[in-house]
Amino acid sequence: MSTTPQRITVTLNSKPVGTEQGRSVGAVLMGEGIKAWRTTRNEGKPRGLFCGIGACYDCLVTIDGQPNQRACMVEVCDSMNIEGDFDA
Amino acid sequence: MSAHEEFAFDVAVIGAGPAGLSAAVAAAERGAKVVVCDTGTQPGGQFWRHRPESVFPEPDGHGHHGWKTYLDLRARFDAAISRGLLRYLPNTQVWMTEREDAGRFVLRLTPATGTAIEAATVRAAKLVSCTGGYDRQLPLPGWELPGVMAAGGIQAFIKANGTLPGKRFVVAGTGPFLLPVAANIAEAGGKVVAVCESASLANWLPHLGAASGVPGKALEGAEYAGIFAKHRIRYRTRTVVTEVLGESSAKSVRIAKVDADGAVIAGTEQLLEDVDVVGFGWGFTPQVELAVALGATTRIDADGSLVCVVDGQQASNVPGLYLAGEVTGVGGAVLAVAEGLVAGAAAANGEAPSAGTARQIQRHRRFAGAMHRAHPVPEKWDDLLADDTLVCRCEEVSHGEVVHARVELGATDARTMKSFTRTGMGWCQGKVCGFAVSCLSTKGADDAGTEQASLAAFAKRPVAAPLTLGEISTLDSRQPQDS
Numbered sequence: 141m142s143t144t145p146q147r148i149t150v151t152l153n154s155k156p157v158g159t160e161q162g163r164s165v166g167a168v169l170m171g172e173g174i175k176a177w178r179t180t181r182n183e184g185k186p187r188g189l190f191c192g193i194g195a196c197y198d199c200l201v202t203i204d205g206q207p208n209q210r211a212c213m214v215e216v217c218d219s220m221n222i223e224g225d226f227d228a
Numbered sequence: 229m230s231a232h233e234e235f236a237f238d239v240a241v242i243g244a245g246p247a248g249l250s251a252a253v254a255a256a257e258r259g260a261k262v263v264v265c266d267t268g269t270q271p272g273g274q275f276w277r278h279r280p281e282s283v284f285p286e287p288d289g290h291g292h293h294g295w296k297t298y299l300d301l302r303a304r305f306d307a308a309i310s311r312g313l314l315r316y317l318p319n320t321q322v323w324m325t326e327r328e329d330a331g332r333f334v335l336r337l338t339p340a341t342g343t344a345i346e347a348a349t350v351r352a353a354k355l356v357s358c359t360g361g362y363d364r365q366l367p368l369p370g371w372e373l374p375g376v377m378a379a380g381g382i383q384a385f386i387k388a389n390g391t392l393p394g395k396r397f398v399v400a401g402t403g404p405f406l407l408p409v410a411a412n413i414a415e416a417g418g419k420v421v422a423v424c425e426s427a428s429l430a431n432w433l434p435h436l437g438a439a440s441g442v443p444g445k446a447l448e449g450a451e452y453a454g455i456f457a458k459h460r461i462r463y464r465t466r467t468v469v470t471e472v473l474g475e476s477s478a479k480s481v482r483i484a485k486v487d488a489d490g491a492v493i494a495g496t497e498q499l500l501e502d503v504d505v506v507g508f509g510w511g512f513t514p515q516v517e518l519a520v521a522l523g524a525t526t527r528i529d530a531d532g533s534l535v536c537v538v539d540g541q542q543a544s545n546v547p548g549l550y551l552a553g554e555v556t557g558v559g560g561a562v563l564a565v566a567e568g569l570v571a572g573a574a575a576a577n578g579e580a581p582s583a584g585t586a587r588q589i590q591r592h593r594r595f596a597g598a599m600h601r602a603h604p605v606p607e608k609w610d611d612l613l614a615d616d617t618l619v620c621r622c623e624e625v626s627h628g629e630v631v632h633a634r635v636e637l638g639a640t641d642a643r644t645m646k647s648f649t650r651t652g653m654g655w656c657q658g659k660v661c662g663f664a665v666s667c668l669s670t671k672g673a674d675d676a677g678t679e680q681a682s683l684a685a686f687a688k689r690p691v692a693a694p695l696t697l698g699e700i701s702t703l704d705s706r707q708p709q710d711s
């Protein structure tokens with residue numbers, strides 16, 4: 141692939157992070173070493189990616205203020221705000 | 229033109245994977261006016277998932293099989309779009325299908341991500357449902373830890389992002405699909421510490437006849453053997469992961485040898501340390517719920533999955549409803565393409581497949597049957613579960629609670645289990661735990677029909693995706709209530 145993807149900046153819990161276009165929110169989080177970004181309702185356990193294809197809803201995260209978005213399905217774009225239960 | 233008319237078609241296709249792409253192309257090339265709804269943002273489905281074309285306009289097919297087939301189908305798909313014969317609705321999830329009085333299909337749509345959508349409803353005279361499937365999972369201690377993923381989820385991650393979800397991987401479960409996952413991890417620069425296959429490869433011996441009918445698979449096998457040798461990947465057969473260990477994420481796994489029933493052989497346990505991603509795959513679960521909701525007849529396939537019954541033209545028992553790909557039985561992408569072409573042609577003008585195509589489908593079905601029999605879910609898989617092992621990840625229901633409900637409360641089918649324990653009532657609606665809960669609920673039942681009924685109950689969902697309140701309010705009183 142000859143194209144070079146554009147560099148963009150997103151914020152992870154308000155912290156600016158540089159990444160490239162063409163990745164999922166989940167991939168950007170994982171790339172920053174963040175493996176979990178949601179806490180379960182009953183037992184307070186950490187969750188991140190599981191099925192990877194939008195079936196399990198384990199990877200829910202808040203994107204630009206919209207809660208319960210699937211991190212494995214949404215592609216990052218410049219200035220996107222990603223918020224969840226994680227330390228950026 | 230009213231919005232109703234604009235979104236009325238001869239043939240609607242759900243899914244743009246190998247089966248859906250083929251069905252759409254076949255129907256459009258026969259002159260039908262076709263709409264394709266797919267949750268993906270670009271065509272390809274699971275098998276031909278690739279990096280976003282908005283950023284990488286010319287994917288090179290690296291790490292893909294059958295890429296030439298994809299390029300051919302894609303060119304025909306794009307040609308049909310530009311000739312105005314095909315309307316493609318990406319990022320669109322069908323959350324419900326119904327039949328109107330006139331026999332027309334109504335598809336209700338919601339955006340897969342975000343909020344924008346081209347249409348909330350489409351109508352079509354014929355429907356070809358090609359919804360594919362997802363990795364089948366079995367619970368085990370530690371499987372809820374971050375870092376544990378579906379094997380196909382790892383594959384999808386690599387194909388979509390061009391990066392890896394970790395550094396040191398163990399891939400475990402059963403079936404030939406573990407091979408391409410491990411191969412892609414290694415080729416992308418990850419370390420595959422081990423591939424654990426629960427079956428013995430000697431299981432293939434009785435099925436060599438069926439396997440030799442599909443020589444392409446042997447070539448693929450040789451390719452993986454080469455990649456495994458190059459990267460020194462250990463392929464361990466008759467081996468399972470018994471536990472994933474770690475505090476806040478996966479750190480190590482315990483593995484052990486198993487006997488033919490899947491019972492752990494004492495003294496063979498081993499700890500694999502420094503593992504940050506564990507990928508599990510126990511075959512695939514076809515997504516049959518839309519077809520089931522329309523009344524399609526189902527059966528239990530050789531792999532224990534609930535699948536839909538079709539005839540030689542991929543027609544279901546519901547008039548006008550055709551099915552292709554994994555929904556008619558898990559059998560791989562080549563079969564999905566062949567079935568899609570047949571379904572699309574039949575839906576467009578009732579055309580029957582050529583004798584050659586029918587034979588090809590037969591051969592691949594036989595191969596799939598052999599594969600399923602050679603790679604069964606181990607009989608004693610639930611021996612590994614502790615009382616506190618989660619079975620339902622969404623509602624956090626433990627194995628102990630499930631056993632209690634079965635033994636003490638008489639919850640001996642998945643539906644009763646659901647109402648007693650909330651298994652399958654969370655976000656994923658039982659997609660992840662459905663197979664396991666069904667096995668655990670019907671454990672000890674000697675009637676094969678019980679299993680089918682139990683799995684079918686899980687596939688009966690009023691809606692195929694979580695919805696917003698606004699979408700729910702569009703339902704009128706004719707809609708089925710939660711079951």
Ligand SMILES: Cc1cc2nc3c(=O)[nH]c(=O)nc-3n(C[C@H](O)[C@H](O)[C@H](O)COP(=O)(O)OP(=O)(O)OC[C@H]3O[C@@H](n4cnc5c(N)ncnc54)[C@H](O)[C@@H]3O)c2cc1C
Pocket residue numbers: 193242243244245246247248265266267268272273274275276320321322323358359360361362363380381383384405408409512515518552553554555559560561564692
């Ligand atoms: C995550 C994953 C990765 C895989 N990777 C490989 C691999 O690397 N190699 C291999 O040999 N096999 C792989 N498989 C198996 C392979 O996907 C199948 O053999 C093949 O893709 C089947 O084709 P299909 O068209 O039936 O389904 P799919 O390719 O699954 O396509 C189905 C399509 O329908 C869409 N869809 C489903 N429900 C709806 C709905 N309600 N509304 C709108 N759209 C919907 C899906 O998003 C998808 O795009 C993988 C399977 C999975 C689940």
Ligand code: FES
Pocket residue numbers: 188189190191192193194195196197198199200210211212213
């Ligand atoms: S990882 Fe399963 S929905 Fe995102």
